[in-house]
Amino acid sequence: MKKIKLGAYPYIYPMPTVIVGTLIHGKPNFITISYVGVVQHKPPMVSVTLVKGHYSNTGIKESKTFSINIPNTKLLKETDFTGMHSGDKIDKASLFSVFYGNLKTAPMIAETPLNLECKLVEVINLKNDSEIFIGEIVETYSSKKFIREGYPYMKKLDPILFSINSNSYYNIGRRIGWAWKTGLKINPAKCKK
Numbered sequence: 110m111k112k113i114k115l116g117a118y119p120y121i122y123p124m125p126t127v128i129v130g131t132l133i134h135g136k137p138n139f140i141t142i143s144y145v146g147v148v149q150h151k152p153p154m155v156s157v158t159l160v161k162g163h164y165s166n167t168g169i170k171e172s173k174t175f176s177i178n179i180p181n182t183k184l185l186k187e188t189d190f191t192g193m194h195s196g197d198k199i200d201k202a203s204l205f206s207v208f209y210g211n212l213k214t215a216p217m218i219a220e221t222p223l224n225l226e227c228k229l230v231e232v233i234n235l236k237n238d239s240e241i242f243i244g245e246i247v248e249t250y251s252s253k254k255f256i257r258e259g260y261p262y263m264k265k266l267d268p269i270l271f272s273i274n275s276n277s278y279y280n281i282g283r284r285i286g287w288a289w290k291t292g293l294k295i296n297p298a299k300c301k302k
């Protein structure tokens with residue numbers, strides 16, 4: 110198949126859509142982001158990339174904590190909204206029921222199915238326009254109805270996926286396989302060196 114060149118873009122399809130919670134001058138603020146990633150499994154660490162001018166950055170630096178809230182498709186309107194307005198101008202936290210966990214300074218959203226409470230470990234100041242905040246997850250919160258066999262159940266979580274450049278949201282489809290099992294259908298002998 111002939112490939113065409115699209116230019117240099119961070120097309121990691123699909124992207125997650127999460128809401129990061131911060132405490133700024135004692136008040137909660139929430140920002141929608143897609144540039145979020147898993148850094149490592151143990152101790153569990155995540156990264157959050159924020160453009161330098163955002164209001165949220167101040168809060169993470171101030172309290173050295175933040176939260177990652179995983180919204181479901183029911184919260185699509187609110188999720189888009191928290192990505193459209195700055196907390197500098199309006200009180201985005203008034204859209205949600207806010208709660209706090211062990212750290213006391215990482216505001217979390219009761220309405221989202223999953224919440225990760227994080228303490229700041231490192232800030233990477235990129236030369237151009239972004240900062241990467243690396244956080245260690247100290248606790249995870251959910252409700253019984255989203256859990257199956259002790260784990261968050263993807264179908265129940267109903268997370269929002271983001272399609273960058275087409276500026277649109279998707280939901281997840283059905284389960285199509287099992288990790289570390291579906292690949293067993295290919296015999297490694299086929300890939301002899």
Ligand SMILES: Cc1cc2nc3c(=O)[nH]c(=O)nc-3n(C[C@H](O)[C@H](O)[C@H](O)COP(=O)(O)O)c2cc1C
Nearest residue numbers: 141142143144159160163164165192193194195196
């Ligand atoms: C779907 C979506 C994804 C976004 N992803 C990011 C992101 O990864 N990093 C970022 O800095 N801003 C991102 N934004 C923009 C911020 O959410 C937006 O500028 C917000 O108003 C900043 O809020 P604050 O000033 O209260 O911190 C995204 C917005 C949307 C709608």
